[in-house]
Each structure stands twice: as structure tokens, then as C-alpha cells.
Amino acid sequence: MLELTREDVAGLLGKVDLVDVVREVFLAHASDRTVLPEESCLRWTNDQGESCRSLNMPGLVEIDGRRTAGTKIINASLGNPDRGLPRAGGIVLLFDITTARLVCSMDAAHISAGRTAAVSVLAAELLWARPARSIGLVGAGALAEAHLDLALRRWQSVREVRLHDQVLERAVRLTERLGDTFRTVAFHVASTAEQAVREADLVIPVTTTTTGYIPADWIAPGTVTVNVSLDDLLPDAFTVADQVIVDDWSLVAADTTRLLGRMHRSGDVLPPPRHRTAGAAGHRAPAVEVAAELCDLISGAATGRRSAEDRIVVNPFGMSLHDVAVAGKLYHEHHEHLTITSTTST
Known part of the structure; x- marks a missing residue:
């Protein structure tokens, strides 16, 4: 399974038009080319009396004839900013569309923030x-x-x-x-x-x-x-x-x-x-x-x-769906970069 770090994700996001990706996801959703199950949420109060939660958010989306399936697991504690930590953090997992096996894990922080901002920007423009x-x-x-x-x-x-x-x-x-x-x-x-x-x-x-x-x-x-x-x-x-x-x-x-x-x-x-x-x-x-x-x-x-x-x-x-689609885009960008690098080296 490929693992992409926070730094990998940040570098790849610079090559992607996030607003265009979320627009395509909304169009796919409008034409029933998505599967969006209910998210699963685990909540608890930690030993400091602070609210914590873990979200599991699966989805499948088809864009340009390519289906991408995966899930985002994002955990948060409201006390983290006072500890000098981000309030929330997690990973996005991508699945092989044929075998359902895990093919990639990547840090979710930049993806989550980026797609959230892209939805807001797109909504404002509309x-x-x-x-x-x-x-x-x-x-x-x-x-x-x-x-x-x-x-x-x-x-x-x-x-x-x-x-x-x-x-x-x-x-x-x-x-x-x-x-x-x-x-x-x-x-x-x-x-x-x-x-x-x-x-x-x-x-x-x-x-x-x-x-x-x-x-x-x-x-x-x-x-x-x-x-x-x-x-x-x-x-x-x-x-x-x-x-x-x-x-x-x-x-x-x-x-x-x-x-x-x-x-x-x-x-x-x-x-x-x-x-x-x-x-x-x-x-x-x-x-x-x-x-x-x-x-x-x-x-x-x-x-x-x-x-x-x-x-x-x-x-x-x-x-x-947006997290999964963006992650899928980054996964393919990574493979295209490797292919180009390999070809150039050869």
C-alpha cells in the first residue's frame, strides 16, 4: 500500500484545481454517479473533560469514466489547539475498485482543508x-x-x-x-x-x-x-x-x-x-x-x-465524496509523476 505523507500531499495539491474537482463531484452527484453512505461517528469525553470524536466518512464517485472509492477517518479533540496541536487530523484511504483492497493511505489535513475551502469558494461564485x-x-x-x-x-x-x-x-x-x-x-x-x-x-x-x-x-x-x-x-x-x-x-x-x-x-x-x-x-x-x-x-x-x-x-x-475524489486525483498525479520520472531516467 502506498503511503503519502503530509508533505507529499501538500506538494501534489499544488498541481490540482480543487474548485474544478469539487465542481465535478457535485455534477457526478447530481447524475447519480456517486455513493454517499451515512457517516459513522464515535464520540467520547477524554480524561480532561474535553469532547472528542472520530468520523468515518466513506464514498464512491465516478468522474470521466473513472470510479474512485475510499474513506476519510478524521479525529478531533476540542482541547488540541491549547496543546499546540491541530484540532483535527486523520487519513484518507483509497480502495482498489476491483479487489476492494487498500491501495493508498494519505494524510487528510491538507485535503480536508483544501476541499472545504474549494466548496466555499465555489458556492460564493455561484x-x-x-x-x-x-x-x-x-x-x-x-x-x-x-x-x-x-x-x-x-x-x-x-x-x-x-x-x-x-x-x-x-x-x-x-x-x-x-x-x-x-x-x-x-x-x-x-x-x-x-x-x-x-x-x-x-x-x-x-x-x-x-x-x-x-x-x-x-x-x-x-x-x-x-x-x-x-x-x-x-x-x-x-x-x-x-x-x-x-x-x-x-x-x-x-x-x-x-x-x-x-x-x-x-x-x-x-x-x-x-x-x-x-x-x-x-x-x-x-x-x-x-x-x-x-x-x-x-x-x-x-x-x-x-x-x-x-x-x-x-x-x-x-x-x-470530495475528500475521496481529491485523494484519487493526488494518487494518480503521484503515479504520473513516477512514470514521467522513470521514463526520463531511462
């Missing part, structure tokens, strides 16, 4: 009223850096980034690193989350909180909010949104912990149109109607923004 000029982020960890690095390399329109973190030094360090690379962008460390969010064209919370704090009135008309984290948005941010978009409805429906999943279980969220059945709303009108899945927007089966003033919330739960 739903913004105009190319973003200002971005507000809450959280200054690896996900924030992955989002900003990808977005600022793609979007020449951005002029301002406002970044808040509970540990302000983290936000300062991140803005300093990015400021050295993106010199046309003004980076500001916001002293509060509200200062980061208000008046931003694009809002991206990337924290580990399980307590909501972003109300609807912080979000300006026309804003796209990509709710990457677990529970940063308060319920009214969903209920007043002109559109709520998800990556995959089945993940929302199966979830018991995150806000949108809990709201669905209490009868406050109506599925996107193609997942609705007669009487789905029950005895009362739900507070939130999910407008579409991202694959519907990409395939053209659903319409996105209707007005420049629409407040749009995108709530991606995270699809293992």
Missing part, C-alpha cells in the same frame, strides 16, 4: 451578486488560512479582509503571513466577531464553537454566508435568509448535533424541493425552506440568487 470585495472571517486557524489563500488567488476583486479570533494573536499572525503575499488586500484584525461580519460581502465562520453567536441583523443585504463551522449562526440567521442552500440534504436529515439538523428534526426545516414528499411540512409551516442543494445549482436544475439584496446562507455539512 451565489454572489457581484465578485466579493470584502470578506469577514471568524476563526484564524488552518481552515481560515486555506479559505483565504484559495479565494485571494482566484479573486482579484477583494480589497478588504476582516478577521476575528478569540485569541487575537492568532488573527494577527495570520494577517501578517497573508499580507506578505497579497499586498493589494487590506487585512484588519477585528476585536469582535460582529466587526468582522457586519457589511462584509462574504461571511465565513470557521470556528469550533457549539454555541451560536451570529444573529440575522449582523448580516447585510446581499451577503453570502458560508456556514462552514458547526453552530456559529443563530436560528434567526436561517429563518430570515432569502435562500438556504446545503451541499447534500441526506447529511442534514441524518445529523443530530448541528443546528440545521436539529431544526429539521424539530420540524422547522423543509427539505429542498426534490426531496419533499406530500405532507412533508407537517401540521405547521416550517421556519426554513431549503431552496436547493449545491449540485442542483451547478447542474442547472435550480436557480440561485434572485435579487442583489438577497441574504443567502450556504450550510455545507461536508461530503466525503
